[in-house]
Amino acid sequence: MRPEMTAASLDTAARTSAERGALARARLLRGLLPALSLALVLLAIAWLNPRAISYFGFSLMLNLAIPIALATIAQMFVIAGNELDLSIGTFVGFVGCVTATWLKDAPLIGAVILLGSIGVYALLGALIHLRNLPSIVVTLGMSFVWQGLAILVLPKPGGKAPDWLLGLMAFKPPFIPFPIIAALLIGLIVHFGLMRTSYGVILRGSGGNPAALGRAGWSLLKTKIVLFALAGLFGVLSGMALIGITTSADANIGNGYTLLAIAGVILGGGEFVGGRVSPIGAVIGALTLALAASPLLTFMHIPPDWQVAANGAILIIVLAARVLISRKER
Amino acid sequence: MPEGNADIIRLNGAEKHFGAVRALGGVDFHVGPGECVGLVGHNGAGKSTLMHMVAGTLVPDSGKIGVHGDTEDNYSVSRAQQLGIRCVFQELSLCPNLSVAENTRINHASLRGLSWRRKAADLIAAKLDEIFPGHSISASDIVGDLSIGRRQMVEVARAFTVTQDRLDLVILDEPTSSLDAHTAGQLLAFVRRFVAGGKSCILISHVLGEVLRNADRIVVMRDGKVVVADAADAFDRDRLVTAMGGAEARQKIAAQIAAAKPTASPLRVRARPAAQKDSTDLVACAGEIIGLAGLAGHGQTDLLLAIFTAASRARAGIEVTAPVALVAGDRQSDGIFPQWSIAENIGIRSLARLRSGVLISPQREAELAALWQKKIGIRTPDMNNNIFSLSGGNQQKALFARALGSDAQIVLMDDPMRGVDIGTKLEVYDLVREEAARGRTFLWYTTETEELDNCDHIYVFKNGRIVANLRRDELTEEKIIQSSFGDAA
Numbered sequence: 085m086r087p088e089m090t091a092a093s094l095d096t097a098a099r100t101s102a103e104r105g106a107l108a109r110a111r112l113l114r115g116l117l118p119a120l121s122l123a124l125v126l127l128a129i130a131w132l133n134p135r136a137i138s139y140f141g142f143s144l145m146l147n148l149a150i151p152i153a154l155a156t157i158a159q160m161f162v163i164a165g166n167e168l169d170l171s172i173g174t175f176v177g178f179v180g181c182v183t184a185t186w187l188k189d190a191p192l193i194g195a196v197i198l199l200g201s202i203g204v205y206a207l208l209g210a211l212i213h214l215r216n217l218p219s220i221v222v223t224l225g226m227s228f229v230w231q232g233l234a235i236l237v238l239p240k241p242g243g244k245a246p247d248w249l250l251g252l253m254a255f256k257p258p259f260i261p262f263p264i265i266a267a268l269l270i271g272l273i274v275h276f277g278l279m280r281t282s283y284g285v286i287l288r289g290s291g292g293n294p295a296a297l298g299r300a301g302w303s304l305l306k307t308k309i310v311l312f313a314l315a316g317l318f319g320v321l322s323g324m325a326l327i328g329i330t331t332s333a334d335a336n337i338g339n340g341y342t343l344l345a346i347a348g349v350i351l352g353g354g355e356f357v358g359g360r361v362s363p364i365g366a367v368i369g370a371l372t373l374a375l376a377a378s379p380l381l382t383f384m385h386i387p388p389d390w391q392v393a394a395n396g397a398i399l400i401i402v403l404a405a406r407v408l409i410s411r412k413e414r
Numbered sequence: 415m416p417e418g419n420a421d422i423i424r425l426n427g428a429e430k431h432f433g434a435v436r437a438l439g440g441v442d443f444h445v446g447p448g449e450c451v452g453l454v455g456h457n458g459a460g461k462s463t464l465m466h467m468v469a470g471t472l473v474p475d476s477g478k479i480g481v482h483g484d485t486e487d488n489y490s491v492s493r494a495q496q497l498g499i500r501c502v503f504q505e506l507s508l509c510p511n512l513s514v515a516e517n518t519r520i521n522h523a524s525l526r527g528l529s530w531r532r533k534a535a536d537l538i539a540a541k542l543d544e545i546f547p548g549h550s551i552s553a554s555d556i557v558g559d560l561s562i563g564r565r566q567m568v569e570v571a572r573a574f575t576v577t578q579d580r581l582d583l584v585i586l587d588e589p590t591s592s593l594d595a596h597t598a599g600q601l602l603a604f605v606r607r608f609v610a611g612g613k614s615c616i617l618i619s620h621v622l623g624e625v626l627r628n629a630d631r632i633v634v635m636r637d638g639k640v641v642v643a644d645a646a647d648a649f650d651r652d653r654l655v656t657a658m659g660g661a662e663a664r665q666k667i668a669a670q671i672a673a674a675k676p677t678a679s680p681l682r683v684r685a686r687p688a689a690q691k692d693s694t695d696l697v698a699c700a701g702e703i704i705g706l707a708g709l710a711g712h713g714q715t716d717l718l719l720a721i722f723t724a725a726s727r728a729r730a731g732i733e734v735t736a737p738v739a740l741v742a743g744d745r746q747s748d749g750i751f752p753q754w755s756i757a758e759n760i761g762i763r764s765l766a767r768l769r770s771g772v773l774i775s776p777q778r779e780a781e782l783a784a785l786w787q788k789k790i791g792i793r794t795p796d797m798n799n800n801i802f803s804l805s806g807g808n809q810q811k812a813l814f815a816r817a818l819g820s821d822a823q824i825v826l827m828d829d830p831m832r833g834v835d836i837g838t839k840l841e842v843y844d845l846v847r848e849e850a851a852r853g854r855t856f857l858w859y860t861t862e863t864e865e866l867d868n869c870d871h872i873y874v875f876k877n878g879r880i881v882a883n884l885r886r887d888e889l890t891e892e893k894i895i896q897s898s899f900g901d902a903a
Binding site: 107111280282285286288289291292293295296297298299300301302358359360 | 469471490491492495501503507508509510511512516517519520521523525526527530531556559
C-alpha cells in the first residue's frame, strides 16, 4: 500500500526500549557531568593539599562561591529565555557599591534603589521583547551604565557593609561550612521554582519554543519580564552577598562575574538556546569555577599571572567533555 | 444560546494579504456540529492561512468570524481556546526541552497548584491511551528525545485533552504526515468516534484517500479561494484531483520546445537523490530544461544543493560535467548581498573573469552589468544603485543575470519565481528557453505547475525520492498531482 509507511513503522519499531535506555543513560551522564567535574576538582585539591579538606578549608576556599553562585543563577534565568546578559558583572558591582554606602547609611533609600534596579532589569526584558532587540547589545550597553553609576556612588574603593549583612555572611553553622549550606539552599529553592512549579514550566517553555507558547495564549512579554526581573533579583542578592564577605566595595568589584556566570551556567549543563537550563547544575558549576579559579591553581603552584589562562583551559576541557557526551546522545 | 444547531465557526468573506501576495481572497467557510470537514488543495492554496484564522492565530484583513452563532470582533487564540476551538499545527508546537506532561500544562492554564504535575501526567496519559492504545510514551519523557512520529502523537493527543474549557472543534493539519499506517489508522478511527459524539473536526491532508474516507464534507481550495464544497460522497479521487488542479485546458508553449531537440547532446548531470531506493536517476543533457515537481519540501531543494556541492567536490551518486550556478528561491536570505549595488550583485559569480591583476576591474564589472541589464531588462536608472532600490521581480532578475552571466553551463533554479509578478515571469521564461537553445542546461524546481510547461522532462518528487518521470508530451497536471499525492499507488 504505502511503502514509506512500512519504512516508518520499521523505524519506530527500531526505537526499542533499549535505545531509549541508552538515551536516558547519556542524559544521566550529562546531568552528572557538572557533579563529576566538581568531584574531580575536589579530588585534585585533596591530593595536593589534604589539609584543605576541612571545615575551615572549605569555608575559606568557597568564601566567594556564594556571590558567584547567585550571579550564575541570575545569568541562568536570562539564558533560559534564549537571551544573554553581559551586564550582570557590572550590575553586581553597582549593587555592591549601593550596599556599602546607601544601604548602610540610609537603609530605606538603599532598599528603594536596589528594588528600583530590579525594576530596570524588568524593563530591559520588556524592551528587548517589544523592540525585538538583541539582548547582547542592550546588556552590553547597560554594563557601561551600571559601571558608571557604580563609580558615581562610590568614586574610590571604600564604604562598609551593613552590620546585619556582615553578621549573616559570617554565620558559622556546626559541622557543615556556611557556603555549602547556602549553595544547597540556593540550588534547591531555584530548582523548585523553575523546574517544579507550573509557571516555571511556562518560563522554560518560552526558551524552548516561543511560538508554541504564544499560540497557547501565554504572554511572551510577561515571561521575558519575569525572567529578567528574576535575573535582577539574583544580581542584587549576589552583590549584597559579595559585600557581606569583602566588607567594603569597589566600583570594579564584580567585573569578572559576567563571564564567570555564563561559564557557570554552561558548565552546569545549560545551553545557550532552547531553554535547557539546570539550577542545581548552575550552582555546582559556580562552585567548580570558584574552586578551580584560585585555590586549586594556587595549590598547583601556578603563578597568579597564569591562573586566568589555566582557568580557561579547565573550562575548555569540561565543555569539550560535554560536547562529546551530547554527540553520543544524538 | 442558540447552540443546538448553530455552526461552530463561520467565516464570511475572509481575506488576507501578505505584502503584495494575496493568500486568501474572500473565503466563506463554516463547520457545523458533529461533522468532519476535509480541506484539500495544492501548496499555497490558502489552507493554512484559513486554518490560522479559525484558530485565532491570524486576523483576517477583512471579513467576519462567527463562533457558535455569535459574531466575534476580537477573535484571538485565547478566545478560540475558551470557545472550544483547538488546532494541531503542521509545524510541531511542542517545547522540545520540556516533558510530555509539562507540554500538556502549557495548553491548560488551569493545571496549577501543588499536584499539577500528576494531574497533567494523568490527563495526557489517559488521552494517549484512548487515541493510540499501546503507544509506549511516558508522560515524563522529554519531548526532544521522542521520534518525530511520537511527537506528533503527543501533539494530537494534547489537542484533545479537556480541563476547564469546552472542546468543540479540533483542526488537524496533516496529522498523519509523520505517523505510520497503524497509528494513522488509530487516529482516524478516533476522529470518527469524536465526530460521532457530536464534536467536529477539520481534516487537512495530502493523502486524498484519507480525506475521502473520513470526511463528511470536503472543501477544495485553490489560489486563495474555495472552488468546490460538497458532501464527501459526491467526490471521488478524480473529481478531487480535477478540482484541485483546475480542469481548464491551458494552452501550452509546447511546440517550440518539444519539436526540434537534438537527440544526442552530451550529458551534463546524472544524479540520484540520497533517499532513492531504486536506481532511478535524474538525467540532464546539454540544452535541456528539466523540471523538478511535487509538493514543496519533498527533497527537490536538497537534490539541487547536492548537485551544486558535487560540482566542486566529488560526491557519490552524482555526476556533474560542467560549471554550475544556483538561482536561490529565498532571495532575501540566500541570494542577495543587501549592502551591495546591483552590478556587484550580478558580478559576484564571475569574479575570475572580472579580475585584472589581483583587483576587480570596475570597468568590466560595469560592462557585464550593462549587458545583462539590457538583455534581461532590469528596470533601474543606474546599475550602481543598491540592490534594494529594485522591485522584488527585478531583484530576482538580477539574480538570474548573476547565474546566466557566469560561465555556468548548468543553472539550478530553486523555485525562483515565488512571489514574482507575471510579466517578469514571462520574460524570464523566454530567456530560459533561449539560453537552453544555446546549449545551457536548466534544472528547475518549481511549485507552480504552469512553469513545468517550459520543461522538456519532469521528475516528480515525493518523500525525497523520484516517484515519476514524465516526458513533456506526457505531462498533465493530473499526473503530477496523482503522483505527488500518490497514496493509492
